[in-house]
Structure formats: C-alpha cells, structure tokens
Amino acid sequence: xxxxxxxPPTLDERGFDLLVEEVTKLEPxxxxxxxxxxxxxxxxxxxxxxxxxxxxxxxxYEAPPLLQLPDSSEVMSYLGRMEFLTKAAEIFDIPAGxxxxxxxxxxxxxxxxxxxRSHQDVHEVIDHVQDRAGTILTEKLNYSxxxxxxxSIMLSEVCQNIIEHAESGGWxxxxxxxxxxxxxxxxxxxxxxxxxxxxxxxxxxEHAARFGDRWDxxxxxxxxxxxxxxxxxxxxxxxxxxxxxxxxxxxGGKVSIRSGTARIADVPEWDDSPTTEDxxxxxxxxxxxxxxxxxx
Amino acid sequence: MRARxxxxxxxxxxxxxxxxxxxxxxxxxxxxxxxxxxLGVEQxxxxxxxxxxxxxxxxxxxxxxxxxxxxxxxxxxxxxLGYSDRKxxxxxxxxxxxxxxxxxxxxxxxxxxxxxxxxxxxxxGRSGLLGPATSDERYCxxxxxxxxxxxxxxxxxxxxxAEDVILPTLHRFLASRVVVSLPDDVICPVTKxxxx
Numbered sequence: 001x002x003x004x005x006x007x008p009p010t011l012d013e014r015g016f017d018l019l020v021e022e023v024t025k026l027e028p029x030x031x032x033x034x035x036x037x038x039x040x041x042x043x044x045x046x047x048x049x050x051x052x053x054x055x056x057x058x059x060x061y062e063a064p065p066l067l068q069l070p071d072s073s074e075v076m077s078y079l080g081r082m083e084f085l086t087k088a089a090e091i092f093d094i095p096a097g098x099x100x101x102x103x104x105x106x107x108x109x110x111x112x113x114x115x116x117r118s119h120q121d122v123h124e125v126i127d128h129v130q131d132r133a134g135t136i137l138t139e140k141l142n143y144s145x146x147x148x149x150x151x152s153i154m155l156s157e158v159c160q161n162i163i164e165h166a167e168s169g170g171w172x173x174x175x176x177x178x179x180x181x182x183x184x185x186x187x188x189x190x191x192x193x194x195x196x197x198x199x200x201x202x203x204x205x206e207h208a209a210r211f212g213d214r215w216d217x218x219x220x221x222x223x224x225x226x227x228x229x230x231x232x233x234x235x236x237x238x239x240x241x242x243x244x245x246x247x248x249x250x251x252g253g254k255v256s257i258r259s260g261t262a263r264i265a266d267v268p269e270w271d272d273s274p275t276t277e278d279x280x281x282x283x284x285x286x287x288x289x290x291x292x293x294x295x296x
Numbered sequence: 297m298r299a300r301x302x303x304x305x306x307x308x309x310x311x312x313x314x315x316x317x318x319x320x321x322x323x324x325x326x327x328x329x330x331x332x333x334x335l336g337v338e339q340x341x342x343x344x345x346x347x348x349x350x351x352x353x354x355x356x357x358x359x360x361x362x363x364x365x366x367x368x369x370x371x372x373x374x375x376x377l378g379y380s381d382r383k384x385x386x387x388x389x390x391x392x393x394x395x396x397x398x399x400x401x402x403x404x405x406x407x408x409x410x411x412x413x414x415x416x417x418x419x420x421g422r423s424g425l426l427g428p429a430t431s432d433e434r435y436c437x438x439x440x441x442x443x444x445x446x447x448x449x450x451x452x453x454x455x456x457x458a459e460d461v462i463l464p465t466l467h468r469f470l471a472s473r474v475v476v477s478l479p480d481d482v483i484c485p486v487t488k489x490x491x492x
Contacts, residue, residue: 119326126323126362149362149398156325156364164327236369239409243365243402 002066003027007036011046013256013289016053021281023053031063034092039070044173045191045289047084047113051171052193054091056284067092082173083112110136110174110188111155117169122159125172126152140176140186142295143251154247157240158192158288165231166196166285183270183293190290198286199224199259206231217260218278225257225264244290253292259285268293324363330370337375341388350387350476352489358394358419368402369409376412380473389473389486392416392426400426413472415486423487425474432457436465437485440475444488448481 005022008015019034026032034054042050057065067088070076079085088094111129116122134148143151155172162170172192179187196202200220207229208215223229225245230238245266248255256265256273263277270293324330337353344351355372357363363371372392379388392414395403407414407427416424425437439455440446448466452459466483469475475485 119328122326123323123329126325130323130361146398150401152323152362153325153364153398153402156362157366160326160364160366236373236406236409239365239369239405243405 001030002033003030004033004035007034007039007050009038009040011036011039011042011050013045013258015042015046016049016287017258017280019049019053020283023056023283024281026060028060031061031065032057033066033068035068037068037071039075040072042075042079042084043177043189043191044082044113044175045189045193045287047079047082048171048173048191048193049287051084051087051091051113052195052283052285052287054088055195058091064091064093067094069094078108078175081107081109081112082175084173087113087115087171108136108140108176110176111172113171113173115169116159116162116172116192116194119160119163122156122163125159126156129155129174136176136188140294141188141292147251150247154244154290155190157244158190158290161240161286161288162192162194162196165199165202166194167202168194168196168285170194170196170285179293185296186294188292190288190292192288192290193285194287195285198284199257202231203229206233216262216278218262218264218276221257221259221262221264222276248290248292251292252295253290255291256289258283258287258289322359322361324360324367324371326364327366327370330367330374333367334371334374337371338378341379350389352389352391352486354391354393356393357396357399360394360399363399363402365402365405368399369406372403372414373406373410373412376407376414376473377410380412380471389476389489390414391486394419395426413469413474415474417487423485427472432461433465433468436462437469437474440469440483440485441488445478445482445484448483451483 003026008018054065054067110132111125114121114125130148130152133151134145137143137147137151138145159172170193174188174190176186176188179185198217200217203220203223207223211219225241228238228242245255249266252268254265254268254271256263258280261278261280261282263280265273265275267273267275324333341351341353376390395416404426411428413425413427413429416426418424423441425434436455436457439451443454446454451462455462470477475483476489478484
C-alpha cells in the first residue's frame with residue numbers, strides 16, 4: 001500500500017519538522033509518495049532536509065519513495081537552479097517528463113545543493129564559493145568584500161562537521177532571499193544536513209556516562225554547542241561550533257542545530273524561535289540552519 | 297664561547313600544501329590538509345636541524361587565501377606544541393610572516409585555546425606577539441623588540457618592570473620559543489634574529 005505524505009507548502013525549518021513528524025508515523029511496510037505539488041516556497045534547509053527524508057525512506061522501504069514535484073513554475077525554477085532536482089533524482093522516483101526547468105530571473109544561488117562526503121568535497125565547496133560569496137555578500141547584504149573569507153571559514157567548519165562528527169555524508173546549500181515581510185531585509189540562508197550518528201551518538205562513548213539518566217539529544221547538543229564538548233580527546237577539537245556561533249553572532253544572524261529529537265539555537269532579536277526544543281519527532285543525523293541578515 | 301648560529305628555513309605554506317596534498321589549493325581548510333602541511337614542515341625541519349642545530353622556521357602565509365580553525369590548529373598550534381619542549385638538535389623557533397587580518401582570527405583562536413605564543417612579522421617588517429599575553433608580557437615584548445639583542449640583566453632597568461615580573465615573563469617567552477637565549481646571557485626576540 002502506498003502512503004501519501006503532503007510536503008508542507010513552506011519548506012523551511014518548521015516545514016521540515018512537520019514533514020519529519022509525518023514520516024515518523026508511517027507504517028514500516030508499503031511505499032511512500034511525498035506530495036510536494038503545493039510547495040510554494042523552499043529554502044536550502046528545506047531542500048536538503050527533503051533529500052535527507054527521501055534518503056531515510058529509501059533505506060526503510062523496498063521501493064524508492066516517489067516525489068511529486070511542485071506545481072509552481074517559480075518554485076520549480078529555483079529548485080532547478082539550486083540543482084535540487086538533479087540530487088532528488090538520485091534518491092526519489094520522479095514522474096517522467098518532469099525535468100529541470102529553465103531558471104527565471106537573476107540567480108540568488110550562492111552554493112547549489114552539494115553532496116559532502118569527504119574533505120575533498122569541502123575543499124571544492126570553498127574553492128567554488130569564494131568569489132561568489134564576495135559578490136553576493138557585498139551586493140546583497142552590504143558586507144565588506146573581506147567578509148567573504150570568514151564566511152568561507154564558517155562554511156568550511158560547518159561542512160567538516162558532517163565528516164568529522166557525523167561519520168556519514170550530507171548536503172549543503174546556500175541561497176539569498178528577500179525576507180521583506182519577516183525582516184525587511186535580504187538574508188543568506190545556509191542549510192546543512194547529514195544522516196549520521198547525530199550529536200548524541202557522536203558524544204555517547206566519551207560523555208554519556210557522566211550525565212547518567214540525563215543523557216539525551218538535548219543534553220548532547222548543549223554539551224557540544226554551549227561547552228565545545230567533542231568526542232576527541234585533542235583539546236584543539238570542538239572549536240568549530242564555537243567559532244561559527246561567534247561569527248554568526250557578530251553578523252547578527254541565527255544558527256540552529258537539530259539532532260535526534262532536539263534543537264538548540266542562538267536566536268537573534270529579530271527571530272522568535274525558542275533557544276532549545278525537545279520532544280521533536282526523531283530524525284537521524286543533524287541538521288544545521290544559519291541565517292545571516294543584510295547589514296542596515 | 298661560539299655564538300650559536302640559527303639557520304633560516306622559509307617554508308611557504310601554500311607551496312608546501314600544494315606539494316603534499318594537492319597542487320591547486322591556496323585554501324588551507326580541513327584537518328587532513330593541515331595535518332599534511334604540518335608533517336611536511338616537520339620533515340623539512342628534521343632534515344635541516346639534524347646537523348645544523350637550532351633553526352628558525354619562517355611560516356609564510358602571504359599566499360594563503362583562506363585558513364580555517366581546523367587547519368590553523370593542525371598547522372600552527374600543533375607545530376608549536378610539538379616543538380615547545382624539545383631541546384638539542386631539534387630546537388626550532390617559529391616566525392609567522394604574511395598573516396593578514398582574516399588569517400589572524402583563526403590563528404589567534406587556536407593560540408588562545410592552547411595558551412600559546414607566536415612571534416609574527418607583518419608586511420612592513422613590524423614585529424608582533426600573537427596569543428594570550430598579559431599587559432606586562434606585551435610591554436616586555438615591546439622593550440625586547442626595541443632593543444633587539446639585550447643582556448638579560450639590562451632588562452629590568454630598561455623596562456622599568458620589577459624582576460619578579462621580568463623573570464616569569466622571560467621564562468614564558470623562552471619556553472614558547474618567541475625569544476632565543478644567546479651566549480653571554482643575551483636574549484633576542486625571534487623577529488630580530490637576522491638583525492632586523
């Protein structure tokens with residue numbers, strides 16, 4: 001029997017949570033159709049999140065999941081531009097005759113959805129992003145040209161997190177948007193997901209014992225995010241997240257990490273998300289969102 | 297007593313990175329890259345210092361576009377940590393050159409993390425002390441830079457600092473290899489070793 005899951009019309013951080021909630025309710029037999037026909041908006045976090053959901057479903061069922069693509073030509077245009085459709089075709093069954101659409105309008109893509117499987121991939125991402133980052137950060141976000149370097153450093157650290165801690169591959173994507181209603185400014189959104197062991201799994205062997213019964217996804221996230229705890233004994237490790245937080249804070253941005261059933265975030269004044277969430281629908285690996293607003 | 301000679305080994309990190317990891321990256325990112333660069337530096341230093349005594353290793357970052365924290369930790373911090381307590385033929389001093397503002401953020405972060413000091417020289421030849429240091433230590437460093445080579449007993453009157461401040465400061469500088477102890481109780485910041 002085929003189960004149908006409706007992909008939320010707004011496929012962002014919250015949309016991903018809703019999608020995961022539906023996925024966790026699925027019976028283990030049969031097949032799944034993800035109906036994205038009514039998607040009206042998707043950010044990089046939503047896109048890489050959808051790929052991760054597809055990958056999980058692909059591992060769970062005999063038949064690959066079917067993806068019904070959005071009806072909106074505008075949405076299809078930027079999904080194509082982000083190379084989401086190419087990546088999705090590797091995971092989902094996609095109805096025949098639906099190919100990448102011709103992009104419309106100027107590109108706001110800073111980094112197309114990219115598979116991160118090795119440190120070599122991180123090098124390629126940084127190499128690819130450097131010049132574009134300078135242009136987009138200065139033209140759209142009023143940052144200085146020199147900010148392209150700390151932006152690349154932050155991106156390098158967040159991508160390495162996939163390889164070093166998740167012990168699994170993942171995806172990253174970056175795009176700029178005009179958050180006219182929400183913030184009245186342009187933003188750059190970075191989405192990074194992996195399907196690895198998650199923060200709890202990564203830290204468990206070294207740190208779970210001293211937390212006793214309190215050891216769960218949120219505790220693991222707090223240990224890593226707030227205190228720089230890592231599974232490595234090397235004191236030089238565990239600094240990547242600290243430096244990412246510091247840089248995002250300096251740029252007035254938001255960074256959140258979801259792992260397992262919990263999420264932790266540095267929330268700027270323009271956002272009303274909680275700083276911690278627990279009891280979310282369980283999902284493997286970790287999912288990182290970074291939002292950087294334009295300077296005013 | 298014969299003055300100790302310090303051999304200078306200029307290591308262009310981009311070139312080394314290119315040779316040991318991949319020739320087309322000028323970006324020092326990821327731990328494996330940093331590790332490979334450091335191993336290359338260590339190998340060169342081992343070959344050089346095996347028969348020439350103490351040496352000065354100039355780490356030239358001028359052609360490096362991006363250096364992330366992981367790479368800075370693997371190259372800068374681990375190099376300094378690896379040589380900080382060694383004596384004899386593998387006695388090595390490090391001097392950073394060509395560090396730009398965007399490198400400094402990563403370098404300072406890892407020095408802070410490990411409590412390390414690193415001597416640096418900017419494009420104009422000005423000496424700097426990177427890493428966590430007290431105001432007395434920074435002042436003492438400035439005095440040392442001003443004088444270049446100075447006899448240890450002269451440091452108290454020249455700096456105006458008390459001996460109980462000078463002694464631990466010099467001890468830390470020597471242990472961190474940012475100053476060199478020369479014959480006749482003379483000390484010299486590594487940035488001034490070549491008469492700069």
